Amino acid sequence: MLQQTINGIALGATYALLGLGVTLIWGVLRVMNFAFGQFITWGAFGCLVAIEDGVPIWLSVLIGMAVGGLLAVVVDATVIAYMRRRRSSEFALVVATIGVSYLLSSIAQDRTDSQIRPFPSQDFPDGVINLGSVQIPELQLMSLAIAAVMMVGLALWLNTTKSGRALRTVSWSVSTAELLGVRSRSIFAIAVFISGALAAIAGICIFAETATISYSSGDALLVVAFAVIVLGGMGSVAGAVIGGLILGLAQVYTTAYISNTFSQAVGYIVILLILIVRPSGIFGSQEEQRV
């Protein structure tokens, strides 16, 4: 049980990264971007290709993050920005991102010939640390460490730096921010880039553990990302972290104690339960609807 808990926490930390990526976008841009799953996939593939080309591991990871971030920025600057200018409805935007996701997924499917590729986990730490009755794979420690560093870094950035504070202002009110001299378009781009990079690093950590990757790997994680922010509350950073941990634990426990197929449904079930019971999530604000 303790073993599972530790596994769950490690997984949960990477899930928290996914949640942070989505919540960053939602908080600033009010977009539920279904293409996020593709940022995960493409970012991880970027890392994979770099590794296969002989690039040192740490640089490959950074390259992967850059790929994820850049892809996110491209999607945002083209489709999403256009629709925001046109003041499209939220639903139209979501549907458009579904289309983008499908498009990118098909390209990935084509380039990989629908094959499942091995993710080179041998390049990642593969030792095991023994702590009493518990075994902690070094890989999981690494994921946990990376996730922790990312979260702390994000929190510091948001709270101390000029651009980070600008982003918080923009997420509160775009017009106010612009009155204060914030160039909202560059802030949007920064936020989008970070979210894509977070998607990539989370994906890399998870795929390094499962040792496989395919064109559809990111889509499965997309559900997890949405479940995390629905659980934690849309737009809440603390919610993303806690939601991620809870979901990671839930996933690990269901795989261990119920069934493998059922664990696939965990994300969806969490989404449904939270939306039914408390749509605002743990840390979100209540919305009143009266009709």
Place this chain on the structure above:
Amino acid sequence: MTAAQVEVEHLSRRFGGVLAVDDVSFAIEPGTVTGIIGPNGAGKTTLLNLITGFAVPTSGRVRIAGRDLTGKRPYVLARAGVARTYQNLLLLEDETVTENIRIGRHLVDRRRLRRHRADDQRPAQVVAGLVDELGLTEVAAAPVASLPYGLRRRVEIARALATNPAVLILDEPTAGMTRDESDDIASVVRQVRDRGCTVLLVEHNIRLVTVICDEVLVLNWGRLIGRETAAKVWELDAVQVAYLGKKPNDLGQQPDDSEVGGSAHSE
């Protein structure tokens, strides 16, 4: 239409630390026209929202024709014969004037009526009648979004009338209208009252209120601070202080035309 009365008992609505409506009680007789006046922020629209189901009271009761409809959803109130217009206008922007009014017939258009419906009760006729009555004939086929403010208000009033209400609630119906336009609205309200409908209207135009209302309720800071016949409403100390900014020692004087923007005494 059955006779209706509106009864409100110790109605309160709290938002966080603020009491938007504070222990308001009144009863309105059927077939009367009652005005609700008060400064901005006095809680008038919140009160209307509580009566029409768009907000749930924190405490108190709302009764329509004796039925307790406290906290019921808007459509329940609508089915009880309560129709309203909205301070910020609620229209189907891309639809035409006619279509916007037509949707008001939803409750009336029940299938069983079809066989018994006399010719002048056919939806198209009724809607056309309302269009004419509210002076919208020329723009009946225009999308509402293209109309100026005063006409948009009239479309909303026509839609409310289309529901054959027993209680008609108007939230600042003459905002943004010229003197002639508001006189037109006044005569519409009189006709509606003559048909037996009970009218409640929130207004800032005191001249209009004194012209068409039988009684006036005065609200400030969420409380009901006065209730008076229309003719005597200016004599209320509370009104003088709230509307004319008079200091308590200056009370007792009638306002002149320059302060109110129109004659306070009318036929």
Place this chain on the structure above:
Amino acid sequence: MFNWLDPYSQFVGVSLLVNVLLVLSLFVAFQCGVLSLASVGFAADGAFTAALLNMKEGWSPALSIAAGALAAGLLALVFGRLILHLRGIYLALGSFALGQVCVLVIADLSFTGGNQGIIGIPTSVGLTTAAVVVVVVCALLQILHQSRTGRALRAMRLDDRVAAGVGVNTPAYRAWAFAASGVIAGLAGALGAFSTVTISPGQYDFTLLVQILAMAMIGGAYHWSGGVIAALVIGIIQQDLGQVAPLVQGLLYGGLLVVVMMLLPEGIVDRRGIRWIRGHLPGSRGTRQAIAALQSAGGQ
């Protein structure tokens, strides 16, 4: 009736009409503002219910299909109460999750055949049957469109509060629209099951959802004909392209979806477009002049 077509074309025709029904199931919800992405799951429920009733309980195909449709509708009615109070994209997300859970549950149960699904369903549905069903559904939708209920549903989509204010029981209408969406989706799934002989949970996947979503969005939420036309045209084009690589499919549906959402979010049967046409027909000059006069006189 369609015997002049070769059997393969008839088979393709049935799957085309099944897609039309799926698009109509999305439409029924969209027309009143319910952004439901659950139809794929309901289709799976209808398909598996019908197949199991026929193969394990010996029900006739017709009865099984009807039961499958009703079962899906019932599911929609029950679960609808839980999620229909949500607004906009939360509802979309919730309904998406609901649909996926339906499929995953089917995949996880042993008596539904697990991941393998069910094979050996009798081929009882031919092109004639499918066509009749589609025509009947369209006729019902047209009757709905012209009725007072249809008007109320369309008003709900434009502004919930307006509809509620004139007495429309919006929660009830939403629930029934969602249930109807479930019934039509279940019907589609059940018909498909008795045509394709095998069904597996994997076929009710995200790809299918994207395809029917694209067709439904192109068709628009105003009138059922938009989605039908979109489904038929796109389906026929896809057939003509033959066995297409996933890349081409992705570019077609994904790209189409993006372009349509960007340029024509209301779909091809666009209310504004119709009004523009009506506004420029002979006889409307009076209205246009009146508006112009008002706008230059008083401003907005």
